[in-house]
Amino acid sequence: MHLGNYLGLVHESEQELAEALRKVGAHHADEPDIFQICQLLASWSDQHVQQLKPFIKKYSEDRSSEPDKLSRTLFDEPRKGSLALMRDLHDLWLLSNEVELCWIVIYQAAMALHDKELEATCNELSGQTKRQTAWLLTRIKQSAPQSLIVAA
Amino acid sequence: MEETRDSIADIWGERTPQYENWPVRVDQRLTEEPDHWVQSACVLCSNGCGMDIGVKDNRIVGVRGRAVDRVNHGRLGPKGLHGWVANHSPDRLTKPLIRRNGKLEEATWDEAMNLIVQRSKELIEKYTSGAIGFYTSGQLMLEEYYTLGVLGKAGLGTPHMDGNTRLCTATAAAALKASFGTDGQPGSYTDIDTTDAILLVGHNMASQQTVLWMRVLDRLEGPNPPKLVVIDPRKTATAKKATVHLAPRVGTNIPVMNGLLNLIIQAGQIDESFIKAHTVNFDELKKTVAKYTPEYVQQLSDVPADQLRAAADILGSTPTLLSTALQGVYQSMQATAAAVQINNLHLIRGLIGRKGCGIYQMNGQPTAQNNRECGADGDLPGFRNWANYEHVKELGRLWNIDPDKIPHWSPPTHAMQIFRYCEQGSIKMLWIQATNPAVSMPDLARIRRILAKDDLFVVVQDAFPTETTELADVVLPTAIWGEKTGCFTNVDRTVHISHKAIDPPGESRSDFDIFLDYSRRMDFRDKDGNPLIGWKTPEECFEAWKECSRGRPCDYTGMSYAKLSEGSGIMWPCNEQYPDGAEHIYTDGVFNTSADYCETYGQDLSTGAAKPQDEYKAEDPSGRAVIHAVDYEPPHEIPDDDYPLWLTTGRVVYHFHTRTKTGRSKELNDAAPEGFVQLSAEDAGKYGITEGDWVEVVSRRGRVIEPARIGEIEPGLVFIPFHYGYWDKDDRKRAVNELTLSEWDPVSKQPHFKYAAVSIRKTDPHSIREKVLSTKDELVEVVKGVVETVKSKL
Structure with missing residues (x-):
């Protein structure tokens, strides 16, 4: 059974998302909103990591190397220039989508296993992940015209 | 000198106890006997008191309250009785100024306007109109905002337009939109005259709207006085009159409001049939607030559990309720979320849309409502929804332009983001009107640095030299209240006309005339090649605005300058259905939430994430009010060892x-x-x-x-x-x-x-240590400025 694999994947992806949100928040603290909202969204991912623990134990985590591959390209160095925020938000959006997809996959498995608790957890946590993605998309849409067209 | 009362020593004046009928009391202050009186209304707070201006030899010599006016029944507060002398202040700006060799020097209007137009055209050519931003006010007139809104949206097509209303009433608008689908205040000031209870949240009415507070004081002295619940961390003059005063720790409005809602729900004091017929999402609220027991609320907010219960007893049992909120909610943590809980309180108790049951999501400024209505704050005029392409097309038809000219591709840019774009250098021209960000924005050292940037062309339109005009590249001297004609709308939707009483000093011009001049010089045209802005006078503009407002919640079509000049103010909506205006809106429990009518598709109250149109349509509330539930989040900066x-x-x-x-x-x-x-x-x-x-x-x-x-x-x-x-x-x-x-x-x-x-x-400010420290502060500011300049040049 590979459910443990996927739980490991979402676990790492959530950790990575939290860390990336904090980095981006700190890099762009001069924006009126980025620092606060990134802190808030990161705290949600932290909470998800905690809530995942009993299931990881139950399905004996088998760690996947997948998210590491993603992380190498993202957020190593603070990006500079007017496009930096846009690019960082873009990459955060990719990460949160990674998490969102993991929840869908795990939810399917939970239903097949009749693991009601895991189903409920998937539902609750994926709802918050969607809110993370939705904020990123809103902010990306707001930034895009100014960064791509007007800024030097 | 004829002064009916000393409003400095006795702010609220003599009591005239009331129930249902608030007696007239005419307050007046004159320095000389006037030749004639001119109808106006006060602009020195958001209340909107009807006022006559006394004129002698082209000078204002005093003011008196209008006895017939529905807002104040003749009364005026200390600011209204005294503030008019500023019109004749010897340091009024009377000539345009242009910065040359680092110094502001007198110039002609032609020179100043040509410079602005030349710079605008260069920037549009090189960077698009996204390089131009506007930061306007809550002090202009309706006709000025509408003209500005049209030139910004249909002329330039820039999304960067906001007002200082962002600092004072943005949350009022956001909370009304979130709950009821559009902006627009459900209440009337007459609700005070009969209500059984008043809830004031973060709103020191006694100090902010002194005349409205007189109305409350007169109820407290009359028969059947209302009970007062006041939520404020300070023991203000308002709080001293409270039946129950809750003094929460700052930043904890949500726990307190959730706690009150929870107690009321637990006690079964809710109107289940109203909730069922007229709201969505109540179950979520019930679930969210359940954990906010009085003890938990006390732990978070320091409000004693028994006091919270005492407040909930009043709010849960009162047959009518008037609630108000102001900056203690709007400028605090979880602002919109907390303001929305006040709306929720009225919704779950079914106390809305009738006599004695008002909500005032207060404004801070006299004309803030018009800024929001006319689209000078980034929103689209007439409470239209920028994310609804049908609404954008309506405006395109009205203005006879390609709708895609109107910036609707991304959310409007809000004040602090506008300053951020200036800081980063992508906005290169900032045009400020009738506001003073160098004192009123947060983190002033940064704001001063931004306004002083070499690569930011700053135009400031004001009547007085201010901390902001000091940093301008061009200063345009303006005519103010009393020197121009226009309308404005207060918190209870009352529209007043303010007639021109005297000529403006020197060469100063109204903001209205400046905007028209700019549009003409920029040669903004419609699809058929006609001038985009066809009106030449405020009255013609008002007529154009009426068409824009037609069929929208803020419907002005039944008003005219003549009708507004007949006596008292008129409430919107004023149209065929309500020829004399409507005292209450939402009287049938139908709200402005249907997908094709609403002003917003909603946002996540914790993050601000926009809800997409298709998602909203899938669960169209279709006229039912939307209940939002939110958990407490602590403020982002909290006291510690260094800053305790x-x-x-x-x-x-x-x-x-x-x-x-x-x-x-x-x-x-x-x-x-x-x-x-x-x-x-x-x-x-x-x-x-x-x-x-x-x-x-x-x-x-x-x-x-x-x-x-x-x-x-x-x-x-x-x-x-x-x-x-x-x-x-x-x-x-x-x-x-x-x-x-x-x-x-x-x-x-x-x-x-x-x-x-x-x-x-x-x-001791005069000690050597202080002198050294303040010199150090100044040096730090200079160095930071230099660093920013170097950075922007790299």
Whole structure:
């Protein structure tokens, strides 16, 4: 059974998302909103990591190397220039989508296993992940015209 | 001199006890006998009192309240009775100024306007109109906002337009949109006359809207007085009259409101049939607030559990309820979320849309409502939804332009983001009107740095020299209230006309004429090649605005200049259905939430994430109010070892904003000549501070020195009024916004002025140490400015 694999994947992806949100928040603290909202969204991912623990134990985590591959390209160095925020938000959006997809996959498995608790957890946590993605998309849409067209 | 009362010594005047009928009391202050009177309304707070201007020899010689007016029944407050003298202040700006070789020098209108137009055209050519931003006001007239809105959206097509209303009423608008689908106040001021209970949340009405408070005081002295629940961390004049006063720790409005809602739900004091027929999402609220027991609320907010219960007893059992909110909600943590809980309280109890059951999501400024209605704050005119392409097309038809010219591709840019774009250099021209961001925005050192940037062309339109005009590249002198004709709308949707009483001084011109001149010089045209803006007078503009408002909640089609000049103000909607205006809206429990009518598809109240159109349509509330439930989030900056106290900011009764007008009245200025820091006796004792001592207040962003005022505030909290800047006194740093945070509410984008962590200590501003420190502050500012310039050039 590979459910443990996927739980490991979402676990790492959530950790990575939290860390990336904090980095981006700190890099762009001069924006009126980025620092606060990134802190808030990161705290949600932290909470998800905690809530995942009993299931990881139950399905004996088998760690996947997948998210590491993603992380190498993202957020190593603070990006500079007017496009930096846009690019960082873009990459955060990719990460949160990674998490969102993991929840869908795990939810399917939970239903097949009749693991009601895991189903409920998937539902609750994926709802918050969607809110993370939705904020990123809103902010990306707001930034895009100014960064791509007007800024030097 | 004929003065009916001393409003400085006795702010609210003599009582005229009332129930249902508020007696007339005409307040008047004259310095000479006028030749004639001119109909107007007051612009020195958001109340909108009807007022006549007394004129003699082309000068204002006094004012009197209009007895027939529905808002004030003749009364005026201290600011209204005294503030008009500013019109004749000898330091009015009377000629355009252009910065040449680093200095502002007098210029002609042609030179000034040509320079602005030339710069605009160059920037559009090189960078698109996204390089031009507008930061406007809550002080202009409806016709000025509408003209500005049209030239910005249909002429230039820039999304960067906001007002200082972002600092004062943005949350009112956001909360009304979130709950009811569009902006628009459900209440009427007459609700005060009969209501059984009043809830004031973060709203010191006694000080902010003195005439509205007179109406409340007269109820308290009359038969069947209402019960008052006041939520405020300070023991204000309002709080002193409370039946129950809750004094929460700053930043904890959500726990307190959730706690009240929970007690009311638990007690079964809800209107289940109203909830079922007229709202969505109640179950979510019930679930979310369930954990906010009085004990848990006490733990988070320091409000004693029994006091919360006492407040809930009143709010849960009263047959009618009037609620109001202001900056204690709007400028605090979780602003929109908390303001929405007040709406929820009325929804779950079914107390809305009828006599005695109002909600005032108060405004801070006299014409803020018009800024929001006319689209000068980034929203589309007529409460249209920028994310609804049908609404954009409507405007395209109305203005006879390609709808895609109207910036609707991304959310409008809000004030702090506009300043951020200026800081980063992508906005290269910022046009400021009738507002003073160099004192009123948060984190002033940063704002000064931005306005002083070499690559930012700053145009400032004002009647007085201010801290902001000092930093301008072009200054345009303006005519103000009393010197031009126009309309404005207050919190209870009452529209007043204010006629021109006297000529403006020198060469100053109305903002309206300046906008028309700019449009003409820019040669903005419609699809058929005709001038985009066809109107030439305020009245013609009002007629155009009526068409724009047709069929929208703020429907003005039944009004005219003639009708507005007949006597009292008129409430919107005013149309065929309501020829004399409507006292209440939502009387049938049908709200403006249907997908094709609403002003917004909604936002996540914690993050501000926009809900997409298709998602909204899938669960179209179709006229039912939307209940939003939100959990508590602690503020982002909290006291620690280095900065152990909370700071909050606010007003004093005698001043308005940065005192550009009230500071020029001798009486008002003598009554409140200087800033102060208010602290509790406990904290004063701890720091060895006595009344009147100089106190240094430091945050992570700056420091100020203020004299101490002790008492009537919770321990651990200090308060500094926000009015005081540097135009009349520059001996030390004293503007509280040197200290405040550059962050905002995620939904309304209103800055968080109501909390910051600070340290305090007793000091002497004239000591060597202070001189050294303030020199150091100045040096740091200069160095930061240089660093920014170098950075932007790299």
